[in-house]
Amino acid sequence: MADYDYDLFVIGGGSGGVRAARVAAGDTGARVALAEEDRYGGTCVIRGCVPKKLMVFASEFSDVAEVGSAYGWNMTAGSFDWQSFRGHLNTELDRLEGVYRSLLKNSGVETFDARAKLVDKHTVALSTGETKTAKTILIATGGRPVRPDLPNAHLGIVSDDIFHLETLPKSILIIGGGYIACEFACILHGLGVEVTQYYRGAQILRGFDDEARGLIAESMRERGIDLATGTNIVEMGPASDDHSGATPTASDAAMGASAAQAADLAGESSATGGPIWVKSTNGHERVFDTVLFATGRDPNSTDMGLDAVGIETGRRGEIVVDAYSRTAADSVYAIGDVTNRVNLTPVAIREGMAFVETAFKDNPTAVDHELIPSAVFTQPEMGTVGLSEEAAREQEEVEIYCTSFRPMRTAFAGQSDRVLMKLVVSVASRKVLGCHIVAPNAGEMIQLAGIAIKMGATKEDFDRTVAVHPTMSEEIVTMKTPMRTA
Template identity: 85%
Template sequence: MADYDYDLFVIGGGSGGVRAARVAAGEAGARVALAEDDRYGGTCVIRGCVPKKLMVFASEFSGTADVANAYGWNMTSGSFDWSGFRSRLNTELDRLEDVYRSLLKNSGVETFDARATLKDKHTVALSTGETKTAKTILIATGGRPVRPDLPNADLGIVSDDIFHLDTLPKSILIIGGGYIACEFACILHGLGVQVTQYYRGAQILRGFDDEARGLIAEAMRDRGIELHTGTNIVQMGPASDDHSGPVPTASDAAMGASAQQEEIMAYGGVKDDAQGDRTGPVWVKSTNGREQVFDAVLFATGRDPNSTDMGLEEVGIEVGRRGEILVDEYSKTAVDSVYAIGDVTNRVNLTPVAIREGMAFVETAFKDNPTAVDHSLIPSAVFTQPEMGTVGLSEEDAREKEEVEVYCTSFRPMRTAFAGKPDRVLMKLVVSKANRTVLGCHIVAPDAGEMIQLAGVAIKMGATKEDFDRTVAVHPTMSEEIVTMRTPMRTA
């Protein structure tokens, strides 16, 4: 039997990789090492779920005074202190990163603050110049936001950069219609930024239930977000001094990198390679012919797996069109000794899924208990304002499979209706007409993410509409409507 430095070497210190490493070491008694070339905690803790949700909380306070006044309080809205918030945010992220490091250390995992690539199917090469061998290698390198293939795209920022801005822009253009684009549109609007959003499709949040995403789009516009669907960016460049148009320049092909950087600096930009590009006002032309200048442009146009330049194909690991590592149901690659989990596999790109995949990997590789992750009926939330919680099939997807009944209600919730607000919420169940199983549940409402977690338990268990009907309502709540809808709105 070959003598390896470790039983397991994990590449990537995000939620999935850290969970797999510490469980393999702590519960299975494996000799484990982990390499991370950035911050421990990965996308979720450092530049995704956690800081984003804290920004959601911050942005929601902007409307507190209006509602409070309707309830008899004498309150006035103040201004948002981005600098103070960012300082507290960074302190919290530092604390969480220390927690991740401590979890690994206390589990006996040896860590390397270095980039790791594959040298062969049992060997990793570290950016420190060291090489380490392991019987099993787990790749958990996550994903990264991408910019479109557009001249001057480096004038824009991506979602990772939001948390590092020295000041909030007064105006921003957000390109994209997915959950990241819509969440940041709502967040930044709530923090006082003038937000415009372009999405090339007919409706935002493609892939989610049509009725639910339609209500969110309506709510975003009602709140003052300038949302343009069927619209995309076709040209951009540094704005002129008077903001009347782009700076006249030579073509991008003729402009060297240094000249382009000088142009950015001349119009207020600050380039920081460690944290992304920081630019001044940007001139943008859209597909509808509109020309406008924004203080910032945010590209939320997708994420790609972090798999480039890792030596994967050289050792026989297969990757897909976008760079996703191809794995079987047990997260094993085409090379028996190498596994991959999380966003780098581009299966279901959610933190809890990466953690579940990490746990299943340990069961499979170290506990002689082959375990596959069930990727069906996964509850999720979109933290727009209002939030959307969803589990199961949308109405559109369900009716392609079978005949369904749709139970749906939309109403003004008590809390904001009393304050004279026009806000509406949506509760929706998609039910199989044949066996009465609830195929999907979709909620658009404040704290919808909290509600969908519990609905997800029932739907995962195969609850029928009659099971929901037999459940006594909690009154007065928004969520009681989920168990009080008796008559289908339509059959499809």
Template identity: 80%
Template sequence: MSTYDYDLFVIGGGSGGVRAARVAAGETGARVALAEEDRYGGTCVIRGCVPKKLMVFASEFASMPSLANGYGWDIEAGSFDWPTFRGHLNTELDRLEGIYRSLLKNSGVETFDARARLKDAHTVELSTGETKTAKTILIASGGHPVRPDMPNADLGIVSDDIFHLENLPKSILIVGGGYIACEFACIFHGLGVEVTQYYRGAQILRGFDDEARGLIAEAMLERGIKLHLGTNIVEMAPADADHNLSGSTASDAAMGADASMMGALSAAAKGDRSGPIWVKPTSGKPRAFDVVLFATGRDPNSSDLGLEDLGIEVGRRGEIVVDEFSKTACDSVYAIGDVTNRVNLTPVAIREGMAFVETVFKDNPTAVDHDLIPSAIFTQPEMGTVGLSEEAARDREPIDVYCTSFRPMQTAFAGKPDRVLMKLVVSVATRKVLGCHIVAPNAGEMIQLAGIAIKMGATKEDFDRTVAVHPTMSEEIVTMKTPMRTA
């Protein structure tokens, strides 16, 4: 008879933790418990991938009437009702959370709606005051968005807060240039919000293929998003009439604002704290925004978990350091998902959870392969990517670059300026496709299938031997015969 309450205790009810818990219980008969202090489903289901993608869908309807008009349909653009959408969204998230709870219950996992921390190598302490013991403990506590370290940063919101906005703002400033910042810039613009984006770097989407991210930046500007590169916030404050911004009052700075903004300033000056926020950038004039969204990074949820007392190493950003099998420096404690800051994607966390169960409960040591993971950025247009960027590949070996950019049939017919990009990065020596980058509507759907071929080690000649599906955008991936350049 085991001396522990459970064989496994999971801290965190997100996608990775739930998958590990229910597979361990359901497939191996292990006695499993899980603690979640917030909502089941974690970042992806409750405040990330799922609600964000539903917002993407909502925002894309804005462009459909003008496209339909180009095809002869007499369709007028309507107005977007945020409260209606948000109500439907909350209903859907409640439904999904219920599914997660049911999956755990039906697998025999005992759940605790509480925060858990490590008391020792085999004991967790719950915020309810209870303590539970387990032979193995799995930390799957995820991550959280962070605000910059500057005065009045609390005036801004982070991505978690977006889904709780009571009203859709008329204007928003988005600070950051990563995929979260760019996705929400496109979403809010599609919903009819005036969008300004500040990014301190020279180009958005750092780390992705230069050509692909350049096309997305151009498309965002073309659509009317006010993208300011090499720009950051110097100062921000409530838009009180008597607030001083580097020598000028907010009312002085407002002289250049339009009448509606002056009206908002007046409301703020009267004590309406839902009024605008004044922002001074590193370049350009100060101005007010209804909402400031900080999309400047995420950190692992590893604080106050009792890690240090067990000698568990934590990295510079708070990530739990693990080996290839997700084990920490403490033999009975493992960690998966965003809290390890390896590849912060939901399907990766799920894979890590499955590999953990194989390793610990099925006596089959399994390491997750973090190489050649396809991913998508849900900007408008989308980017789908797998493998090396042109820049990373050419630093490693000689490459051929096959690339084409064109106006797709559907939008070109309606007179739209939209452009798409299809790109293959190929090793000169082995002819293997090292990277594939697509910027186009539904690029995420395309890259999933391209990722299979590239993961299998497909060569450029394998692509060439594949017959094109015509007429499609994706056929260009198999019809590019001559390198655009060699590097």
């Protein structure tokens, strides 16, 4: 048997890679090493889920005074202090990175703060100049945001950059209609930024239930986000006096101000170094402090030596794997966003655990990627599990149970917010094929609904469940009559 430096070498220190490394070392006694070129914790902990959710929490305080006043509290709305929040955020992210490093150390995993690439199917080369061998190699390098192929696209920022802004812009244009674009539109609007969003498609949140995403779009517009669908960016560049005819944003402070005047009035401008002129497909020209591209993410698989060992990649660079996360090189596995299967942190963690079962416990385990609950942290949130109405009716005849109403908390305060509760039910089997919730804390609700639906609950199982009153979620078990059959 060949003598290797390690039983397992993990490339990537995100949630999936760290879980696989420490479980393999802790549960099986394997000799494990891990290399990470950036910060431990990966996209989720450092530049994704965690800091984004903390920003969601921060943005939700913007209407506390208004709602509180309706409930009899004498409250005055204050201003948001980005510097104070950013300081607390960075402290928390530093703490979480320390937790990840400690978990690895305490499990006996040797770590390298370096970039790693494959030399052959048992060897990795580190950016430090070292070379290490391992019986098994796991690639867990995640994904990265991409910029469009557009002149001057470098003037804009991507989602990773949001958390490093020295100051918040007065105005921002967000390009994209996926969940990242919509979440940051709501977050930044809640923090006091004037938000415009362009999406080239007919409706945001493609792939989600039409009724649910329609309500979110309506709610975003009602809150004051300038959401323009069927619209894309065609040109952009540094703003100058030549663009004085462009439509000014609110941060210009005076209608008709030139782009140069707007920059002066906005004080310190965006992280891009100055205001940006944008021309859209509808012919409009506007000036924004910052442009955020949220137009997709690609797997982090470039310049990793994959070709040298015969590992196949897909159209976007995703590493092709089988059901057990094995690549074409029998000693190399890949998990998480770099495989572009289901790009969610809990899925990467589950794939990491299944990898350990397969490669180190002689228990081949495939991850079930069906019926995975997820949430979109817009305002209001969307929680979803299973099939949309549109996808379900392409497969079989379904009944649709749906209700939309004003929730008690904000209706009392005179606000127009609406929520949605929706079940998609198979006519033949009576199983609930999909559940879609648009409401405050929808992510918390869908986690529990996901358990029932994963177990194969029928509509009658929902009907037999006694409602918790008064709650928004009670509507999920009190809808008795289908609105339509599709």
